[in-house]
Amino acid sequence: MEISVILAHPYPESFNHAIYQTVLETLKKNGHQIQAHNLYEEGFNPLLEGSELATGETSDPLVLQHRQEIKKAQGIVIIHPNWWGQPPAILKGWTDRVLRSGVAYQFAEDDDGSGVPEGLLVAEAALVFNTSNTPEERELQVFGDPLERIWKDCVFDFCGIKNYYRKMFRVVASSTFDERRQWLEEVEGTINCYFPED
Secondary structure (H helix, E strand, O other): OEEEEEEOOOOOOOHHHHHHHHHHHHHHHOOOEEEEEEHHHHOOOOOOOHHHHHHOOOOOHHHHHHHHHHHHOOEEEEEEEOEOOEOOHHHHHHHHHHOOEOOOEEOOOOOOOOOOOEEOOOOOEEEEEEEOOOOHHHHHHHHOOHHHHHHHHHHHHOOOOOOEEEEEEOOHHHOOHHHHHHHHHHHHHHHHHHOOOO
């Protein structure tokens, strides 16, 4: 299978990077073809310009590459921290520029964009791994877990992917080495479940 893996975290020593490496190693071991993107490392430009918003057209080769890959991806894995109940700005810009009409979804010809689109992504499953320093009880009671709504309903369901799973690892700041090791084992197990040996 062709699997797109997207990492959005600027610090190479972060637990997000450890998740990313575990995902890549597990997918490779299982024989999948991987399109791996560390957005900060590759210098992805998240700024959507007015002309691109209007037409969807861009000359940015990295954006065009991501669009082509995501259209063909049979699986998607996204890794990012919870910042202000949202993905980092670079990943928000990635969704703005890559998951475009004609790439990830389309409206009927007579639809002005106010209707319900048809999802175009063909991925069999989409996984999201998050990290947070907010305890789960506070996340649910005070904030309502906005990341779940963003990824499940506003992104993947909108783009046609129904088989979706998200896992939040917390509290990272006070976690022990053993806890982080167990979390990485859980990441490996999740990848093996959704994307077993090809």
